[in-house]
Amino acid sequence: MAARESGRIKDAYQKRVLDEATRKRRQKKALEALEQDNFHDDPHADLVMSKKVPKFQETLDNRGGRRKKTRSAEYYKQRFRKTFAQLVEEDLNINPNPPNYASAQALPSKFPERQFCAVCGFPSNYTCIPCGARYCSMKCLGTHLDTRCLKWTA
Template sequence: MTISKSTLRGSNRIKDNDKRRVVDETSRKRRHRKVMELLESDNYHDDPHADLVMSKRIPKFDDNLEQRSTRTKKKERTAEYYQIKYRKNFQQLVDEDRAEAEANKKSVPKQNFEEPATLLAVTPATIH
C-alpha cells in the first residue's frame, strides 16, 4: 500500500477537485439554493460606516472643485516644537560645550600681566 504525497499534505481545495462527483439536477439546485441563502444572509448586517461623520476637508465631488484649490494658511510651528523634535542627549550637550570652550580659548589672546621694560621707559622722542 503506497501513500502519495498529495494525501499526506496539500490543499483541501485541490483534493476536493480530484473527487468530483456526478450530481443530479435536484441536488445541484438544492446546493445552489443553500449557497444563495448563505450569501443573502451575509448581506443583512449593520453598516459599519453608518455612524461616520462627514469631514469638511473631504471633497464633496461637486462641480466646484476649482474653488477648493486655494488652501488655507498652513499652521506655523513654534520654537517649542523644534526644541522637542531636535532634542539633544547628554553626550551631545557635553561635546557641544567642550567645543564652544575650546573656541573661546583660541579667540582670546593670552594675557601677559608682567609689565615689559620697553613700555615703562618713556623718552621725549616717543611723545609728540
C-alpha cells in the first residue's frame, strides 16, 4: 500500500517558494503600501453645498428662526487630524524630559511570539509554503491562495 501524499505539499513543488529575505522585503513593501493608504486628506472637504438644497433642520425647528450652526468635536478631529509622526514630535516638544514616547522601552517578552492567521486574525498553526503567511484553517488557506498569496511581487 503506497503512502498518501498531501495535496498541499504536492502543489508546493509547482509554486515558487520565497526565501526569508524576500518574504521580509515583501512584508515591508506591503506595510508601506498600507501606511500610504492609511492617512490621507478627505477628498470631500472642499465641497460646497448648493444653496438650492432644502434645509430640513430649519423646518423641524420649533422656534421658526435660524439657529446658529455649531460644529461638533468630531468636525475638529477630522479637520485637524495629525499623523503619528506629528504627534510624537509634538510630545517631544511639550515634554522633552523623560518619560515620553521616545524614551519608553520594555524588556523583550519571555514568552514565544504568537502567530496569527493572515486572513481572519485567529491563532494559527499552519504556514503557507510559497510565501510564509500564516493561516488557521482550510477555509482561510483557500482565501489566502485566491486573494493574497504572491499577488504582490517585489
